Amino acid sequence: MKLDSPSPVVRFSEVNFAYEDGITVLENINFSLETGEFACIVGPNGGGKTTLLKLILGLLKPISGSISVLGKSPGNAQAKIGYVPQFSKFDAAFPVKVLDVVLMGCLQHSFFWGRYSEDQIAKARSALAAVGLPGKEEQGFASLSGGQKQRALIARALVSDPHLILLDEPTASVDVAGTEQFYNMFEELNQRFTILMVSHDVGFISGRVKSVLCVRKTLQIHPVSELTGEALQNIYGVDVKLIRHDHRCSEKGHICPHS
Amino acid sequence: MSTFVKDLLELEFLQNAFFAGILCSIASGIVGTYVVLKRITYIAAAISHCILGGLGAARYFSVVYDLPWLRPVYGAIFTALASALLIGYISLRAKEREDTVISALWAVGMAIGVLFIFKTPGYNEDLMSYLFGNILMVSREDLYLIAGLDLLVIGLTYTFYYQTVAVCFDEEFARTRGVAVEFYYLLLLCLTALTVVLTVSVVGIIMVIALLSLPVAISSRFFASVWKIMIASTLLGMLFTSSGLALSYAPDLPSGALTIVIAGVAYFLTLIWSAFSRPTLAKSNAGNTD
Numbered sequence: 001m002k003l004d005s006p007s008p009v010v011r012f013s014e015v016n017f018a019y020e021d022g023i024t025v026l027e028n029i030n031f032s033l034e035t036g037e038f039a040c041i042v043g044p045n046g047g048g049k050t051t052l053l054k055l056i057l058g059l060l061k062p063i064s065g066s067i068s069v070l071g072k073s074p075g076n077a078q079a080k081i082g083y084v085p086q087f088s089k090f091d092a093a094f095p096v097k098v099l100d101v102v103l104m105g106c107l108q109h110s111f112f113w114g115r116y117s118e119d120q121i122a123k124a125r126s127a128l129a130a131v132g133l134p135g136k137e138e139q140g141f142a143s144l145s146g147g148q149k150q151r152a153l154i155a156r157a158l159v160s161d162p163h164l165i166l167l168d169e170p171t172a173s174v175d176v177a178g179t180e181q182f183y184n185m186f187e188e189l190n191q192r193f194t195i196l197m198v199s200h201d202v203g204f205i206s207g208r209v210k211s212v213l214c215v216r217k218t219l220q221i222h223p224v225s226e227l228t229g230e231a232l233q234n235i236y237g238v239d240v241k242l243i244r245h246d247h248r249c250s251e252k253g254h255i256c257p258h259s
Numbered sequence: 260m261s262t263f264v265k266d267l268l269e270l271e272f273l274q275n276a277f278f279a280g281i282l283c284s285i286a287s288g289i290v291g292t293y294v295v296l297k298r299i300t301y302i303a304a305a306i307s308h309c310i311l312g313g314l315g316a317a318r319y320f321s322v323v324y325d326l327p328w329l330r331p332v333y334g335a336i337f338t339a340l341a342s343a344l345l346i347g348y349i350s351l352r353a354k355e356r357e358d359t360v361i362s363a364l365w366a367v368g369m370a371i372g373v374l375f376i377f378k379t380p381g382y383n384e385d386l387m388s389y390l391f392g393n394i395l396m397v398s399r400e401d402l403y404l405i406a407g408l409d410l411l412v413i414g415l416t417y418t419f420y421y422q423t424v425a426v427c428f429d430e431e432f433a434r435t436r437g438v439a440v441e442f443y444y445l446l447l448l449c450l451t452a453l454t455v456v457l458t459v460s461v462v463g464i465i466m467v468i469a470l471l472s473l474p475v476a477i478s479s480r481f482f483a484s485v486w487k488i489m490i491a492s493t494l495l496g497m498l499f500t501s502s503g504l505a506l507s508y509a510p511d512l513p514s515g516a517l518t519i520v521i522a523g524v525a526y527f528l529t530l531i532w533s534a535f536s537r538p539t540l541a542k543s544n545a546g547n548t549d
Contacts, residue, residue, distance in 0.1 A: 057435050083435045094296065094428055095483045104425045107436040116421070140483035160436070 007071050008032035009164050009194045010056055015065035017051060025051050029065070029219045033164075038190045038208065041198045043215035049198045052215055053166050056196070057083055070163055079108070082157030082165045082193070086172055087149035092142060098152050099137035102127055105159035120159070127155040131185060146173045147182075154185075165189065167197035183208045263508040272395055276514070279397040280500030282405040283458045283470075286412045288493030290454040291471035292485060293447050296427040301358065302350070302448065304468040305365040306342050307455040311372030311464055313338025314389050319375040331389075332404070332456065339452035342368065347448045351441055392463030392515030394504060405457045412450055416489070419443065424485050461500060462515035470496060473522040477529045499525070 010033040017026040025048045033039055041049045054060040055067055058074030069077035082105070102124040103116050116124075128134060131151040136144070144152060150170055157165055167186075171179040186195060187208045214220045267273050294303045317334025320326060342364055350357050376386050388396060416423070425433040426443045434440045451471075458467045478491035503518025 059431065059434060078435050078437060081435065083432060085429065085432060090429065091296070091298070093479070095479055095485055095488055096424065096428060097484055100421075100424070100484070101428070104421070104428065104432065105436070107422060107425055107433065107438050142483070156432070 008034050009037070009070060010196070011068045012055075013066050015055065015062045015067055017048070017055060017060065017062050024217065026055075026062075026215070026219075027217050031213060031219055031221060033194065033196060035163075035194055036190070038186065038195045038210045039197075039213060040209040040211075041196065041213045041215055047216040049215050050168060052219075053083075053168055053196075053198060056164075056166060057081060079160065080163045082160060082162030084150075084153050084157045084165065084167045084170060086169050087146060087153055088173055090149075094142060096141050097137070098128065098133065098139050098141050098144065099124055101141050101152050102155045102159055105156040123159050124155070127158040128152070130158060130189075131155045132181075147178050150174065150182075151185075154189075158189075162193060164194045164196065167195065169198050169200045172200050263505045266508070271399075272397075273508075275397045275399060275402060276394040276504055277501060278402055279394055279405060279461055280504055280518075281497050282402065282409055283454075283461050284474075284496030284500055285409040285493050286405070286450075286454040287458050287471050288474060288491075288496045289412050289416055289489045290447075290450050291475045291496075292489045292492055293423065293427060294451055295472050295475040295479070296424075296485065297447065299448075299451070300468060300472050302346055302361060303451050303455060303471055305346060305361045305368075306339055306448075306452050307459065307464050307467045308365045309342040309368030310335040310339045310456055310459065311389060312368040312370075312375070313372075315372035315375030315379070319379045322379050322381060332401070332460075335456045335459070336453065338368065339456045340449055343448040343452035344445060347445045351444065388463070389459065390463050390465050391513055392459065392461055392466065394461050394500075394514050397460050401457075401460060408453055408457055412454070415446065415450065419446075420486070423447065427485075462518055466515055466519045469519045469522060470499070473519075473526050474499065477526055480529055480533055495522075495525070 010031075012029045012031050015026060015029040016024065017029075018024045029052070041052060043049050051060065055062060056069055056074055058069075058076075058078055067074050070080050099121070103120060105127075106116060106120045106124070125134075125137060128136060131154050133148060133151050133155065136148070136152075141149065141152060150173075154165075154167070154170070170186075171182050174182060186197070189195065190208075211221060263273075267277060294300055313334035313336070314331045315334075316338075317329050318331045321329040321331070346361055346364065349360050372389075373386075387393075422433070422438050423443050423446075425436070425438060426440055426447075430440050430444075454471070455467050458470055462470050474492035474495035475488060477495060478488045482488050482491055499518050499522045503521050504514045506512075506521075507514040507517040
């Protein structure tokens with residue numbers, strides 16, 4: 001993976017977005033996401049977090065402003081983005097094998113007379129191994145636990161060799177111990193991929209995250225506080241850090257030297 | 260039963276009925292799997308009721324203006340495709356109040372059909388056979404039509420299997436992969452429309468949705484991949500339609516209704532069976548935590 005490309009992976013300048021009913025969801029959004037970042041979007045429900053992801057994916061169009069993703073327009077960069085939705089959106093009983101779910105990441109517009117190649121199947125197997133699900137290929141997706149389903153969806157995002165991984169609340173239904181395992185995995189994946197994730201948790205973010213974007217109609221970039229509350233650690237049992245909501249950073253954002 | 264087998268070997272109308280059930284089961288097994296997985300049974304039901312308008316109008320113009328080539332099934336095909344595209348357009352564009360619009364189409368389509376049938380000169384027994392099916396009226400020509408549909412459905416499913424399954428599983432992700440989601444969705448609705456039209460001759464407008472969904476509901480409890488469910492649903496459909504025809508023959512019962520009752524009984528037996536085998540399922544799932 002190239003980690004040294006000079007242009008930002010994602011750049012928003014003066015982006016405004018409103019749904020058809022005219023209510024403004026995002027207002028004057030400016031930020032850029034550099035290669036190798038591990039950034040987290042936080043904010044209240046309805047604050048525009050998921051809308052921001054959909055703008056990056058090109059599934060929604062801004063009413064004004066410009067968005068570039070990997071130097072292209074969002075729609076043209078889709079092939080290089082690995083999108084991981086929440087597993088809870090899916091039909092829990094959908095009859096499909098884990099391997100076939102992962103292979104959906106290989107689908108392309110040109111995919112015709114569709115059969116997957118040996119190469120794609122090998123890639124899907126190694127993606128499953130990378131997310132900690134080796135040997136689950138032939139199992140039914142429906143029979144996996146919540147956390148395993150989420151891992152399988154991450155593997156599905158990895159098979160297309162993305163430059164950027166977008167995760168929508170990946171730990172929403174995972175307990176605290178499981179969340180820590182997920183962050184271990186994200187940290188490993190961050191060696192190879194730029195990661196932008198949406199978190200449901202407004203107050204606390206794992207210390208692995210390098211910068212935090214707070215979205216509530218407008219966007220503010222916060223540093224991940226260096227202060228580690230020991231009391232908080234005791235409660236959560238994992239390394240958590242405070243976000244300083246009082247602090248404002250430049251548009252370039254703040255990258256915490258932590259790693 | 261023995262009279263049924265003896266007559267089946269001799270009477271052409273009974274052979275047509277038998278093969279209509281067999282051939283319809285192929286299209287309805289495959290398309291029904293998509294309908295259940297994409298959760299559009301309500302849309303399929305709306306399309307099936309809409310076609311009464313097309314059936315009625317085509318028959319009216321055929322009788323009143325003496326157009327013998329205008330068979331009711333052509334009107335049905337036209338209405339089914341038109342309503343499928345209209346419903347598809349509405350559900351892709353407007354995200355809200357979709358069900359209201361679908362319900363309106365459902366009822367208005369039927370109302371137009373009733374008006375046309377009422378004003379058509381002559382004997383109006385056809386209304387009953389449209390609503391509840393009359394498999395014994397199936398002609399050789401109908402069989403060719405159903406066989407053609409089967410080939411179309413099998414061909415398209417084979418060609419676009421992975422794309423269509425991906426669209427059913429996760430439409431949004433498929434879109435980010437550059438899959439033409441709208442195209443496959445509308446294609447699915449059009450195939451549903453055609454399947455519904457031709458299955459109507461077997462079980463009628465009102466019960467067609469049961470033949471699409473019940474075999475899938477049963478087989479999805481036993482198989483964990485889409486193509487296996489398609490094959491199992493096809494075989495179950497064949498079993499239900501042919502046993503419905505055979506058991507209704509001697510006592511002179513409506514075969515469509517009996518077919519659906521058989522399918523329904525099989526479905527409830529499956530539910531009872533899974534309720535009793537639930538403990539073992541729970542046990543195997545318990546080991547599956549992170």
